[in-house]
Amino acid sequence: MTTNNFPAENEAAQGEQSGRAPRFYNVRLSELDAWFGATVAALFTAIGMLLETAIAKNAPGVSAKPAGIGALVAFLLLLLLFLRRKTPSVRWASVVYLINTACVTTVLVLTNLQFALSERNWVPFQAMKLGCLIAAMVAPGFWVGLISILAYFFSAFVQFEIFFPLEIKAQAADAEPWPLLAFALAAVFALVYRFRRVQLEQENARIQAQSFVIKQLTNTFLNIRDLMNTPLQVIELSIELLRKSKDANNQVIDRIDHSMQSLREINSVLVQHEKQMEWQAKR
Amino acid sequence: MTKQPAKIVFLDDSEDLRALMPVLLASALGEECKCFASLMEFENHTEEVLRARVAILDINLGPNAPDGIDAFHWLMDRGFKGKVLFFTGHARSNPQLALAERNGVAILEKPVHPDKLISIVRRALNETQ
Numbered sequence: 166m167t168t169n170n171f172p173a174e175n176e177a178a179q180g181e182q183s184g185r186a187p188r189f190y191n192v193r194l195s196e197l198d199a200w201f202g203a204t205v206a207a208l209f210t211a212i213g214m215l216l217e218t219a220i221a222k223n224a225p226g227v228s229a230k231p232a233g234i235g236a237l238v239a240f241l242l243l244l245l246l247f248l249r250r251k252t253p254s255v256r257w258a259s260v261v262y263l264i265n266t267a268c269v270t271t272v273l274v275l276t277n278l279q280f281a282l283s284e285r286n287w288v289p290f291q292a293m294k295l296g297c298l299i300a301a302m303v304a305p306g307f308w309v310g311l312i313s314i315l316a317y318f319f320s321a322f323v324q325f326e327i328f329f330p331l332e333i334k335a336q337a338a339d340a341e342p343w344p345l346l347a348f349a350l351a352a353v354f355a356l357v358y359r360f361r362r363v364q365l366e367q368e369n370a371r372i373q374a375q376s377f378v379i380k381q382l383t384n385t386f387l388n389i390r391d392l393m394n395t396p397l398q399v400i401e402l403s404i405e406l407l408r409k410s411k412d413a414n415n416q417v418i419d420r421i422d423h424s425m426q427s428l429r430e431i432n433s434v435l436v437q438h439e440k441q442m443e444w445q446a447k448r
Numbered sequence: 449m450t451k452q453p454a455k456i457v458f459l460d461d462s463e464d465l466r467a468l469m470p471v472l473l474a475s476a477l478g479e480e481c482k483c484f485a486s487l488m489e490f491e492n493h494t495e496e497v498l499r500a501r502v503a504i505l506d507i508n509l510g511p512n513a514p515d516g517i518d519a520f521h522w523l524m525d526r527g528f529k530g531k532v533l534f535f536t537g538h539a540r541s542n543p544q545l546a547l548a549e550r551n552g553v554a555i556l557e558k559p560v561h562p563d564k565l566i567s568i569v570r571r572a573l574n575e576t577q
Contacts, residue, residue, distance in 0.1 A: 391536075392537070394537035394557075394558035395460075395464075395465065395558060396464075397558065398465060398558040398560065399462065400559075401559045401561065401562055402465070402469065405472060405562035406468065429559065432559070
């Protein structure tokens with residue numbers, strides 16, 4: 166009975182495990198990876214906003230204040246990430262990342278039109294497009310990354326469609342919003358690819374860990390059988406010699422033999438399980 | 449008159465098996481079986497071992513001790529002409545054992561029924577006559 170049940174139990178366990186395996190959009194990065202991604206994003210924003218402040222100071226009609234505040238917020242986020250680096254968490258990394266995204270989009274929305282009016286050769290929404298790609302590369306979670314990409318895309322798109330004067334549209338942003346859309350789509354694909362790869366790596370690590378446990382269990386079974394089989398052999402030989410002796414009590418020997426048969430059956434069950442585990446470990 | 453050397457040698461770390469095997473083989477086949485507990489004991493009786501016609505070798509001879517496979521190589525290196533039978537608790541797990549099996553070495557997985565054991569040893573003795 167036990168032997169027959171074992172494969173079914175195995176398959177059920179495998180089914181359960183494969184059922185639990187997350188899809189790429191539900192893959193959870195390690196705490197450290199998520200923390201590192203949020204830190205890189207905050208650092209990138211801090212440096213980018215400092216550069217933006219310097220550029221804005223030299224551009225007539227462009228306020229440096231939003232970028233300055235953006236840099237301050239980014240440095241505060243960096244400080245928070247640094248102080249809590251010993252206890253990283255995916256949730257807090259995601260929160261920090263989303264605050265960072267909100268900060269960047271707000272600053273860019275406030276300064277885009279000023280740059281468009283001030284600079285004759287302004288290339289539209291460069292920072293937004295870069296933000297989409299950075300989100301694909303370092304976002305601490307799939308949904309956080311997707312929300313960030315959509316935030317960059319829609320904030321630029323809405324600003325372009327509703328708030329940009331027609332002459333600016335015709336002069337500086339003739340081809341928009343298509344390049345913006347192309348960047349956003351590329352970023353979404355890159356994000357999917359990244360999390361799909363993480364999913365495969367995690368699956369691979371899980372299989373390796375499972376295989377290791379099965380090998381350990383197989384070795385334990387082998388050791389048990391090795392320890393058990395020599396005493397069984399001693400009993401087998403003893404029964405045979407007792408049967409051949411002149412004053413053999415066959416009734417008693419039959420009882421021993423009957424018990425021996427039960428032990429043989431237990432042994433054959435162990436052999437079957439052992440073979441299955443060897444097969445599982447080789448997969 | 450000099451005593452005939454044992455036709456069967458048995459290497460096993462189990463004291464109980466070493467006590468029972470000679471009795472069983474003597475009663476069933478009328479042949480003497482000389483028992484050894486380790487490869488070192490084998491080495492101390494090299495001449496006697498090499499003159500045997502059947503060597504029954506346990507694989508696991510205790511922790512950190514040379515095993516039955518080492519004993520097999522020791523026999524082969526010294527030109528043992530007889531038949532080797534491996535007698536083990538888990539026959540299929542050792543790749544070297546599988547290799548030996550492909551080269552015609554019989555493997556008996558414990559616990560083997562005494563009748564089967566006797567018949568295999570008898571056949572091995574007949575083949576080496």
